[in-house]
Amino acid sequence: MAYHAPVDQIRFILKNVVPFGEVSGTERFAEASPDMVDAILTEAGRMSAEVLAPLNEAGDNHPARLENGVLRSSPGFDKGFQAIAEGGWIGLSADPDYGGAGLPQALNMAVSEFTAAACLALQLNPLLTQGQIEALEHHASDEMKALYLPKLISGEWNGTMNLTEPGAGSDVGALKTKAEPNGDGTYAITGQKIFITWGDSDVTSNTCHAVLARLPDGAKGTKGISLFMVPKYLPDDEGNPGKANSLKVVSLEEKMGIHGSPTCVMSYDGATGWLIGKEHGGMAAMFTMMNAARLAVGVQGVGIAEAALQKATEYAAEREQFGPIIRHADVRRMLATSRAEIFAARAICLACATSLDMARATGDADWAARAALLTPIAKAHGTDVGCRVADAAVQVHGGMGYIEETGVSQYLRDVRITPIYEGTNGIQAMDLVGRKMMDGGAAAQALLDEIQDFARDNNQFNPARFEAVWTAAQTLSEATGKLVDMDLEDRFAAAVPYLAAFARVLGAYYHLRAAVSGGEDEAALARIYIDRILPRYAADLAEAEAGVADLNAVSDNALGLA
Secondary structure: OOOOOOHHHHHHHHHHOOOHHHHHOOOOOOOOOHHHHHHHHHHHHHHHHHHHHHHHHHHHHOOOEEEOOEEEOOOOHHHHHHHHHHOOOOOOOOOHHHOOOOOOHHHHHHHHHHHHHHOHHHHHHHHHHHHHHHHHHHHOOHHHHHHHHHHHHHOOEEEEEEOOEOOEOOOHHHOOOEEEEOOOOOEEEEEEEEEEEOOOOOOOOEEEEEEEEEOOOOOOOHHHEEEEEEEOEEEOOOOOEEEEOOEEEEEEOOOOOOOOOOEEEEEEEEEEEEEEOOOOOHHHHHHHHHHHHHHHHHHHHHHHHHHHHHHHHHHHHHOEOOOEHHHOHHHHHHHHHHHHHHHHHHHHHHHHHHHHHHHHHHOOHHHHHHHHHHHHHHHHHHHHHHHHHHHHHHHHHHHHHHOHHHOHHHHHHHHOOOOOOOOOHHHHHHHHHOHHHOOOOHHHHHHHHHHHHHHHHOOOOOHHHHHHHHHHHHHHHHHHHHHHHOOHHHHHHHHHHHHHHHHHHHHHHHHHHHHHHOOHHHHHHHHHHHHHHOOHHHHHHHHHOOOOHHHHOOOOOOOOOO
């Protein structure tokens, strides 16, 4: 079947579930009127369905490749990228002073969901570029902004993120790439980076690498790292791609999925680079880029889940086994719970995006704290849901799901990377219980209070289910109080189940809001979520409260090490 963008559901969530009305009510985002929102969602949905989705299978069957050191992208990706660039979708939320539209991040994330669902391997190119745009807007000099931002926003050039090295993955501070001052304001960058998404491109005229490296006087660890702009081609006096820089793609990784996305091993041999931000301030600049990308990756999970479920639902309606299998209780269970999970994960991502928008429009610290709290939840939960739903979609297909000709297995193979890149979901959970609880849990408790207030004030619709959500939020509030009193190792042992519990409670809250504002379909999905999915939070919290002692009591020998 052909993918169709869930425009109506995005519109419903923005209107009734998350505070997008407050966003469009600010002076900064006043242009985001209902008519403009409809036009953006409709056109982005059309492009994704008609232009990008037909490229998905070609990207899977004909991966990006290197020919004599030259990258060749998958068939049709050049035209697909051209549609994204010419539509202005890369710069939807970027600074208007440099060619962006300056619209809310919530709309950008909605568009990102459509494009990721249609063709994740291609969508990764503009996603990384958008992250680099965000970093440059916040940290680059005016001169660098003037040179790079218009070309990144227009899609003439693409951007990458270069963190990982063979011996420095999550431990970024262990990197060995070095930067030597050239004496003219530039730096010579030398080292190797791995897992670089779209580290080269034949759909743009230049690839701009944001590279973490250490200056000669840089301290050990992350505090001594700086960030550099290292383009494939050095800009000439007119800002056009000129002389080739001293860098190259060594090889492309062979991967489980996202075959159309060239994942590069990069080598820098005294390549010319320019400092982004302050010396030794690389991690602050890179975190700006990573935080933008983390929400977008959560949205990728939602997008793939949506595409996979659409395929599974149509198959279930057509497949006859004692009647259409969509009428079988277990198949209907998989489809209904998947649909409820997608709604919840999508709402969490859009709630995070609207919080970012409100923080940017108002400067309010409470909105900034809400956005920071929701970012790791959106990334981890969105991608976990992506994996669960894609797996269920294969199961709905039965044996045919394991056969490549149906195409459903591609969704499972493609989405499996999303809980890993841009910070593994374990690291997201550790961030939630660590850095995001440095306020003593204040931001978390404020959100849980909001949930309880809503459940209490609207329980006339269905008292039992509203009571269930109120109780879940209260229990999570108490667990949060205990969490902030734990030592760090116990917190880290609790991190993943705690995040899962928080996401389930949030999902129930957003389903309640939908049920109050919507019709019978929204009420039915809320019943599915609250009755079948929400209760799992209790088991999550039981695991979270167990701490680290029992994990450490399991010896290496018991784990199977000789």
